[in-house]
Amino acid sequence: MIEGADIDRKAINQKLFLLGDSLIVACSKNKARIHIHTDKPEDVFAVLSEFGTIVRTKVDDMYQQHTKIKPDTQTKSIGLVTDSTCDLPSEMIKKYNIQVVPIVIQVGEESYLDQVEIKPKDFCHLLQTSNKKMLTSQPTPASFKEVYDKVIAKYESIISLHISEKLSGTIQGARVAAKSTKYSDKIHIIDSKTSSAALGLLVVKAAQLIQKGLGLEEIIDRLKIAADNVKIFISIPTLKYLMRSGRLNKTKGFLGTLLNLKPIITVNSDGYMLEAAKVIGQKRVVHKTLDLAIKFAKSVKNPRFGITHVAAPKLAQWYCDEIHSSFFNSPKAMIVEASPALSVHIGIGGAAIAVLGQKML
Numbered sequence: 538m539i540e541g542a543d544i545d546r547k548a549i550n551q552k553l554f555l556l557g558d559s560l561i562v563a564c565s566k567n568k569a570r571i572h573i574h575t576d577k578p579e580d581v582f583a584v585l586s587e588f589g590t591i592v593r594t595k596v597d598d599m600y601q602q603h604t605k606i607k608p609d610t611q612t613k614s615i616g617l618v619t620d621s622t623c624d625l626p627s628e629m630i631k632k633y634n635i636q637v638v639p640i641v642i643q644v645g646e647e648s649y650l651d652q653v654e655i656k657p658k659d660f661c662h663l664l665q666t667s668n669k670k671m672l673t674s675q676p677t678p679a680s681f682k683e684v685y686d687k688v689i690a691k692y693e694s695i696i697s698l699h700i701s702e703k704l705s706g707t708i709q710g711a712r713v714a715a716k717s718t719k720y721s722d723k724i725h726i727i728d729s730k731t732s733s734a735a736l737g738l739l740v741v742k743a744a745q746l747i748q749k750g751l752g753l754e755e756i757i758d759r760l761k762i763a764a765d766n767v768k769i770f771i772s773i774p775t776l777k778y779l780m781r782s783g784r785l786n787k788t789k790g791f792l793g794t795l796l797n798l799k800p801i802i803t804v805n806s807d808g809y810m811l812e813a814a815k816v817i818g819q820k821r822v823v824h825k826t827l828d829l830a831i832k833f834a835k836s837v838k839n840p841r842f843g844i845t846h847v848a849a850p851k852l853a854q855w856y857c858d859e860i861h862s863s864f865f866n867s868p869k870a871m872i873v874e875a876s877p878a879l880s881v882h883i884g885i886g887g888a889a890i891a892v893l894g895q896k897m898l
Contacts, residue, residue, distance in 0.1 A: 538568065538569065538570050538571075538591070539568070539569050539571070539585050539588055539589040539590060539591050540567060540568050540589050540590050541567065541569075541588055541589020541590065542567060542589075543567075544567065544568070544569045544588055544589060545588065546569065548588070549569060549571065549584075549585070549588055552584045552587075553571070553573055553581060553584060553585075556573065556575050556580055556581055556584070557573040557575030557581070569588070569589070571585065578653070582654075582655075582656055583656065586656055586658050586659050590659050590662045590663065590666075591654070591655060591656070591659045614692060614693040614694065614753075615692055615693070615694050615695070615696055615747045615753060615756070616634075616636065616688035616689070616691060616692035616694070616695045616696070617633065617634070617635050617636065617695075617696055617698070617740065617743055617744055617747060618635075618636045618637075618638065618681075618684055618685070618688060618695055618696070618697040618698070618711075619635060619636075619637055619638070619697070619698050619699060619736065619740050620637065620638045620639070620640060620675075620676060620699050620700060620707050620711075621637050621638065621639045621640050621651040621652050621876055621878070622640060622699075622700040622705070622707070622732050622733060622736060622876050622878040622879070623637065623698075623700075623732075623733075623736040623737050623740050623876070624733045624734045624736070624737045624843065624845040624873045624874075624875060624876055624879070625737040625740060625741065625843075625871070625873060626871055626872070626873050629737075629741060629871070633741070633744035633745075633747075633748070635740060635744060636684050636687070636688055637652065638676045638680050638681055638684050638711075639651040639652055639653050639676060639680070640673050640674065640675060640676055640707065640876075640877070640878055641673065641674045641675070641676065641677075642655060642660065642671070642672075642673055642877045642881075643670075643671065643672045643673070643674065644663055644667060644669050644670075644671050645667075645669035645670060651673075651876060651877055651878075652876075655877075657847075657874035657875060657876065657877065657880065658848075658874065660877045660880060660881075661847060661848045661874075661880065661885060664847075664880065664881070664884065664885055665885055670781075671781070671877075671881050672881070673877055673878045673881055675705055675706045675707040675709070675710050676707060676710055677710060678710045678711075678713040678714040678717065679714070680710075680714075681697075681710055681711050681713075681714035681715070682714040682717060682718060685697075685714060685715065685718060685720075685724060686718070689718075689720050689723060689724075693723065694723040694724070694725065694753055695723060695724045695725065696725050696727065696743055696747075696753075696756065696757065696760075697711050697715070697724060697725065697726045697727065698727045698729055698736070698739060698740055698743055698760065699711055699726070699727070699728065699729060699736075700729065700731075700732040700736060700878070701728060701729060701730045701731055701732060701804060701808030701809075702728050702808065703730075703807065703808035703809045703810075704732055704804070704808065704809075704810060705732075705878075708726060708728055711726050712726055725753070725757055727757065727760055727761065727764075728764075728808065729764055729767075729808075730764050730765075730804070730806065730807065730808035731764065731767055731769060731804045731808065731891075732769070732804065732878065732879070733769060733771075733845055733875065733876065733878070733879045733889055733891065734769060734843035734844060734845040734871070734873065734889055734890070734891035735767045735768065735769035735804065735843065735891035735892075735893070737843050737845075737871065737873070737891070738767060738841055738842075738843045738871075738891055738892075738893040739760060739763055739764060739767060739893065741871075742759075742760065742763055742841075742893065743756065743760055746759060746760075762896075763893060765806060765896075766837055766893065766894055766895060766896055767891065767892065767893040767894075768803060768804075768830075768833045768891065768892050769803060769804055769889055769890070769891040769892075770801055770802075770803055770813060770826050770829045770830050770833075770889060770890050770891075771801065771802040771803070771826070771879070771883055771887065771888075771889040772799070772801055772822045772823060772825075772826040772883075772887060772888050772889070773799055773800045773801065773802060773822070773883050773884075773887060774799065774819055774822065774883075774884065774885075774886040774887055775884050775885075775886070776798070776800075777884055779882055779883075779884075798815055798816075798817060799815070799816050799817070799818065799819060799821065799822035800812050800814070800815045800822075801813045801814045801815070801816070801822060801825055801826050801829060802883075803829075813829055814829065823852065823888075826856075826888070826889075826890060827856060827859055827860075827890065830842075830856075830860070830890035830891075830892055831860070831863055833892050833894075834860075834863075834864060834892045834894065836894075836897065837892070837894025837895055837896060837897060838894055838895040838896070838897060839867070839894055839895050840864060840867055840892050840893065840894040841867065841868060841892070841893045841894070842857075842860050842864075842867065842868075842870035842871070842890065842891065842892055842893075843870060843871045843873070843890075843891040843893075844856050844857055844860075844870050844871065844872045844873075844888065844889070844890055844891070845872075845873050845874065845875040845876075845879065845888065845889050845891075846872070846874065846875060846887070846888040846889075847874070847875045847879070847880040847883060847884060847885055847886060847887045847888070848874075848885050848886065849885075849886050849887065849888050850872075852886070852888050853872045853888055854872065856870070856888065856890055857869065857870045857872055860890070870890075875887070875888075875889070
């Protein structure tokens with residue numbers, strides 16, 4: 538079901554017609570219920586988000602469709618799994634056949650599977666318009682096992698790379714699920730010691746190493762080294778959402794807001810989130826975030842960049858252009874909308890720059 542203003546049933550029909558069959562659209566002026574049989578649920582959700590906010594979906598087998606492994610013409614020995622706190626463009630996920638276990642998003646009494654039942658655009662709309670309490674929680678072990686069962690049917694072993702265990706219980710759910718399988722020795726769970734776009738850079742590195750045909754142990758060793766050479770810098774435009782999510786004491790938050798303080802958050806080498814800097818004013822926080830990312834990028838070899846944002850595409854593109862002007866030999870930065878795991882805390886207008894490089898000798 539979607540909610541919006543002046544919903545156009547005819548337009549919804551036209552856009553969904555080629556995405557599946559058994560299409561039924563029941564529509565009033567402000568609400569629409571849609572039934573469709575499709576092999577592309579993510580495309581259906583993307584279309585519907587143009588017409589309003591997706592307030593509820595009946596999953597049935599949509600989760601199974603979301604995690605379906607595409608046929609490979611080339612047999613590979615290692616499958617790759619991550620969680621939806623990993624900020625990566627959808628085309629990258631499809632290109633490397635990465636399996637994503639969705640975190641759970643709670644909005645009041647309602648719960649949604651990230652990227653399956655709700656997209657970042659819809660979550661941003663809720664952030665702006667809803668007063669309901671919003672939280673994220675880790676996937677259940679059953680969710681992990683379902684994905685592992687599908688991956689092991691196609692691959693000899695699994696690398697499961699996840700958000701820092703100091704930030705979430707997600708990796709514990711993965712461990713519990715792995716232990717419950719008959720093939721637990723084939724699942725290799727790695728703590729990225731980071732999240733968001735930084736996790737995305739590590740997952741892409743893992744995919745590329747797999748594609749090159751490197752051995753399992755060598756890939757794991759390289760990923761552990763890479764996890765020590767990745768940084769993320771997150772600009773916080775307002776303290777409102779940190780207070781709302783409970784990450785910041787309200788008294789400190791109100792004082793910081795009064796003084797127009799803007800923090801920049803990073804994740805340290807142990808996987809803990811901490812303050813990298815604090816400035817006064819929005820313009821300064823934007824520039825300081827960029828300065829910190831560039832400074833780190835200059836301290837490593839062959840830097841790669843990832844940028845994520847919360848309804849701030851112009852800022853993300855500006856970051857991308859500025860980075861490219863300083864590191865024109867590096868690939869263009871990946872830009873992606875932030876997952877709810879990040880956006881629930883940093884809020885509308887927030888952005889982050891992640892950098893992955895090799896240690897200088």
